[in-house]
Amino acid sequence: GKFGERVAEMCNRYCKVKHIQYEWGRAFDLYELEQQLERKCYEAVLICHNETSSGITQDAPAIAEMCNRYQTPFILDGITSIGGLPVDLEAWNVEAAAMGAQKCTAGPSGIAAIAFNSRFYERCKAIKEQGDINPLFYLDFVSAFKKGDDDQTPWTPAINLAMGWAAALNVLKEEGLVNRWNRCSELAQGVRNLFLDLGFELLADVSQRSATVTAILYPSGIDDNWRADLKEKYQTQVIGAQDDFKGKMFRVGSMGETTKEEMIEGCKRMLDCFREHGHNTPDVDVAGYF
């Protein structure tokens, strides 16, 4: 999907990237990936764990196991997975992972976190000590670590966002991480089953459908104007699609603090709006799906 592509594009600025590319919505072919790893010609493997552009979740535990077996560091873009899907950085022996506050933890946008293991940190330190230059002055892990020991940041922090995020993380803590994973999963499952029963098609591979976002293809005869009506008349927002899928698909998020009641109400409104747009869906018990 789009974010896997972006990960490749970003890494291309710093190193040589072999981009293992599939169509949007397709999961990694683990056999192909293993063949690549077997050759041991990679310094690291980086995946976009959960792809909101196409509603797919990659099989991170299997990829982690493979990376460990072939002694290749495993890096995780966990922007839309950490906090919403089962992620175990330690068990997977993840080298480094990144996430954004505004996704699964329902924090403010504009703040992100990274986690990395000591191997990665030692390597950053060695590179710095050699005098090799990191172009990202303000993203210097060694400085951040040094100041972190005093509970400080090396540069002026976005303190309002940090406090906002702390509040959101407390809400998550109260709910419980596993409860949150389960809620996201149940909401996504409801959305999937409901729209499949109504005759819609989903973009993502069956076995790897995401629990934090569902990508639903428009039935023929419906275009993206439907979303504008849904927003205006039904006061409900769903996300459109990106790049080549623009106008062909919409996406329903099930991450963060979305409640069951909110999802049921949202789905009812979507169905009403579809009917108004001439797509006569059968009369189903929406609430029963959740």
Added chain:
Amino acid sequence: GKFGERVAEMCNRYCKVKHIQYEWGRAFDLYELEQQLERKCYEAVLICHNETSSGITQDAPAIAEMCNRYQTPFILDGITSIGGLPVDLEAWNVEAAAMGAQKCTAGPSGIAAIAFNSRFYERCKAIKEQGDINPLFYLDFVSAFKKGDDDQTPWTPAINLAMGWAAALNVLKEEGLVNRWNRCSELAQGVRNLFLDLGFELLADVSQRSATVTAILYPSGIDDNWRADLKEKYQTQVIGAQDDFKGKMFRVGSMGETTKEEMIEGCKRMLDCFREHGHNTPDVDVAGYF
């Protein structure tokens, strides 16, 4: 000062820097600078306009005039000058300038702005089109400009901070930019005159003292513990010094939304605290200085 040094350190990550270095608190020797520019061997000149570490403001209009005369692009670190001191990017034909919300505009920390002229933008675009790589993926001016035309940002924005800053900028607009410059200047002048009359010494060169921060050297016998007492007993905070000046100096800010009344009260408490620490300052009419 420290921030001029940091500017040099940051630029060193991307290009070859000739760092024209003076002792902290010393302004640029314009004659020396002109000699350097005359040789026309610089691709650009970058200054830290206002130096909060040492309380100095560089003579930006004179440096701008020189840069223009020798056709050398002039770049401005305006973090603690823009919004608090007279800055005229257009008249100075500034190539690019940066500022932080949390300084002279009293906005939230964690958000910053840059301004640049069309020459700079065209150059960024040409470099991008050539396929040369900018390591800063998220600070791609060309993407930002393209999205800006639709009133959007290319990546998820820190929307809370943007709204907070807009509120702070409205406060500035109500006060009036020139009124704010004057208030900052009057507050700094008051602090300078008061402490000079009391026998303190100021770090910065006489002709280039900053209007947004004043760096005051401790009289002998007073150490930095004074500041802890000021904070605890007098509920008043002044900033300590950085690097080599740690413990030898304190700094009084006069930027943002500090009022005359607040500054008078703060100075009175400082004097009381100094007296308590055995530094017997004469009895002066503090309010009369502002």
